[in-house]
Amino acid sequence: MPISEDLSPLAERCRPASIDEFIGQGHVMSEGKIVRTVIETKKPYSLILWGEPGTGKTTLAGLIAGSCSMEYYSLSAISAGVADVRKVIEKGRENRMYGKQTLLFIDEIHRFNKAQQDAVLGAVESGDIVLIGATTENPSFSVISPLLSRTRVVRLNRLSEEELGRILDMALERDILFKDSAVEFEDGVKKTLTSLAGGDARRMLNILETAWSVSDGSVITADNIEEAVKNSMLYYDKSGDKHYDTISAFIKSLRGSDPDAALFYMARMILAGEDPLFIARRMVILASEDIGNASPAALNLAVSTYTAVKNIGLPEAEIVLGQCAAFLASCPKSNASYMGINAAKARAAKGDGEVPMHIRNAPTKLMKNMGYHKGYKYPHDFDGHFVKEDYLPEEVRGEVFYRPGEEGSEKAIAERLKRLWPGRY
Numbered sequence: 001m002p003i004s005e006d007l008s009p010l011a012e013r014c015r016p017a018s019i020d021e022f023i024g025q026g027h028v029m030s031e032g033k034i035v036r037t038v039i040e041t042k043k044p045y046s047l048i049l050w051g052e053p054g055t056g057k058t059t060l061a062g063l064i065a066g067s068c069s070m071e072y073y074s075l076s077a078i079s080a081g082v083a084d085v086r087k088v089i090e091k092g093r094e095n096r097m098y099g100k101q102t103l104l105f106i107d108e109i110h111r112f113n114k115a116q117q118d119a120v121l122g123a124v125e126s127g128d129i130v131l132i133g134a135t136t137e138n139p140s141f142s143v144i145s146p147l148l149s150r151t152r153v154v155r156l157n158r159l160s161e162e163e164l165g166r167i168l169d170m171a172l173e174r175d176i177l178f179k180d181s182a183v184e185f186e187d188g189v190k191k192t193l194t195s196l197a198g199g200d201a202r203r204m205l206n207i208l209e210t211a212w213s214v215s216d217g218s219v220i221t222a223d224n225i226e227e228a229v230k231n232s233m234l235y236y237d238k239s240g241d242k243h244y245d246t247i248s249a250f251i252k253s254l255r256g257s258d259p260d261a262a263l264f265y266m267a268r269m270i271l272a273g274e275d276p277l278f279i280a281r282r283m284v285i286l287a288s289e290d291i292g293n294a295s296p297a298a299l300n301l302a303v304s305t306y307t308a309v310k311n312i313g314l315p316e317a318e319i320v321l322g323q324c325a326a327f328l329a330s331c332p333k334s335n336a337s338y339m340g341i342n343a344a345k346a347r348a349a350k351g352d353g354e355v356p357m358h359i360r361n362a363p364t365k366l367m368k369n370m371g372y373h374k375g376y377k378y379p380h381d382f383d384g385h386f387v388k389e390d391y392l393p394e395e396v397r398g399e400v401f402y403r404p405g406e407e408g409s410e411k412a413i414a415e416r417l418k419r420l421w422p423g424r425y
Contacts, residue, residue, distance in 0.1 A: 010209040011202040014171045015059050022063065023170070024163040024201075025056055028154055035060060035154060039067045044103065046124050046131040048139050048148070051156025054200030057134035060156075061105040064132065070103040071095055077111035082119045089120075092129040102129045109133030110142030117144045124150050158199025165194050167201050168208065177212065186221045196229055246274075250325075251282060255290045259329035266325050276317050280306040283324055294334035294408035301327055332408030340402035347401070353393030386420055400424060 016022040019029070019039050028035040038044055044064055049057040058074075065072035073088045085104070092102035104120070106112065123129045124147070131151065135142060139153055159167070168190065172178045193211075197204035210228035211220050246265055253261035269279060280302070287302035305324040309317040362373035377387045390397060403425070404414035418425040 009206070010171065010175060010177065011054075011205040013175055013177075014167070014205055016063065019063060019067070021170070022056065022059065023166050024159045025060075025156055027157070034152070035064070038064055042068045044068045044070065044101065044130045046151040048109070048133045048135060048143060048151050048153045049156055050135050050137075050139055050153055052136055052158055052199065054197070054202035054204075055156040055159060056201070057156060058105070058107065061103070061132040061134065065103040065105075068101065068103075070101045070130065072103050072105070074105045074107065077106055077108040077116070080106075082116055085116065085119045089123040089128055092123060096128055104129045104131050106131065106133045108135065110135040110137040110139070114144055117147050121147055121150070159197075159201055160199070161191075161194040164197050164199070164201060164204055165190065168193060168204065171205060171208070177209070182218060183212070184219045186219060189220055189222055189225060192222065192225055196225070246272075247278075247282060250279075251286055254283070254286050254325065254329045255333065257329055257331075257333065259326045262325045262329045263322060266321060270314070270318055270321070276309050276314055276321060277306065279321055280309045280324070283321075283328055287328060289338045290333055290335055291328065291331045292334045292337040292410070293413055294405060294410040295331040296409060298328055298331050332410075334405040334407055334410045336402060336404050336410065344401040347396060347399060353395045356390060356393065358389075359391060388420075398424070 019036065022029060025035070027033060030036065035047075038047075049060060051057055061074075062072065064070075071091070073091070075084055075088070085106075088102070088104050092104070095102045104123075106120070109117070120129075120131055121144075124131050133139075133143065133151070139148060172183065193204055193208060196207060207225065207228045208220075211224040214227050215221065215224045246269055250262060250265035250269065253259075253265060266279060270276070284299070284302040284306055287298040291298040301324055305320050308320045312320065357371045358373065358375040360367075360372040362368045368374070377389055379385050379387050381387075392399070404410045404417060406414065414425065
């Protein structure tokens with residue numbers, strides 16, 4: 001069923017017009033909480049609304065402006081510049097002379113550079129405007145400190161599936177597209193809709209609208225939903241919090257020996273367009289840092305994976321990445337080598353400790369006459385290809401940097417070292 005061209009998008013049509021229609025964000029919208037108090041007391045102040053798409057940032061800015069009878073201006077940091085900001089500030093200065101407040105909403109304020117954010121600063125401080133900035137990025141890194149000190153940061157959470165379900169029901173009951181239609185859903189389709197949204201109300205409503213447009217006009221099926229989400233991208237900023245949070249979750253899942261979680265986060269990164277070589281590089285690092293000698297084959301597989309991904313590319317490289325992630329997550333773990341090199345670096349940085357004479361290089365007769373290499377015992381000349389010898393400088397002798405664990409192959413390494421170096425391990 002085609003959607004009438006004179007209708008705005010469903011998500012826009014369903015935007016709450018009052019505080020009572022707003023669903024979610026109870027930690028800031030319930031009685032006595034910060035945003036609800038602003039709306040009810042009609043005493044606005046500048047805010048930074050930090051949250052993922054579809055969590056209500058734009059809606060809350062509009063509700064605050066409307067409830068406080070403010071003149072409302074909305075700018076997008078993608079397209080607006082300093083000149084646009086200054087026009088609003090000038091209007092705010094004029095309004096202030098007549099006792100009227102002006103609200104400037106800047107969407108994606110994290111995309112403003114320092115100079116652009118500086119342009120807002122003085123007007124916020126003087127009260128010419130009330131600023132509400134919306135950002136999907138951590139404002140600690142994306143908003144300048146002077147502006148942060150003059151605003152209050154409000155963290156908005158992803159909407160729960162229960163909250164999304166209530167928004168969905170409200171849209172079906174009130175929207176012009178659905179309220180007069182006997183629209184039905186196949187079993188489980190509503191649940192699929194709220195699950196696919198990922199906490200984003202706008203995404204859910206966009207999927208619903210598209211699914212309705214490809215349906216027969218009476219029943220929305222699972223096939224309609226699949227068609228609606230085909231080729232849609234997950235929200236994922238490859239230089240922002242989503243990027244760092246997801247790769248962090250992926251690495252921690254590998255380290256925590258959970259192959260299912262690791263594959264899930266890897267799939268999310270692939271679907272969102274992450275560079276597959278970035279994923280492969282991180283697995284090479286983890287194979288050495290977190291697995292090490294507990295399963296030496298892990299590093300070989302990770303390096304081979306990087307090479308294969310580089311030569312093959314997506315989509316086939318997904319198979320290789322998946323194999324490597326599943327193996328690394330399932331391996332026994334040890335960070336003994338990683339801790340060892342860190343400890344050795346810390347000790348070596350002190351700068352003392354000459355290389356013992358008997359293990360120095362002696363390429364010339366002069367050096368040999370000076371005692372270089374003298375007394376060196378060649379291990380292969382002894383039983384077991386080992387001879388007890390002092391290799392560390394005298395000042396460092398007896399210190400232990402590598403402490404092998406008891407997992408996987410490293411257990412055998414630990415047993416051998418204890419046998420060779422009694423009292424040290």
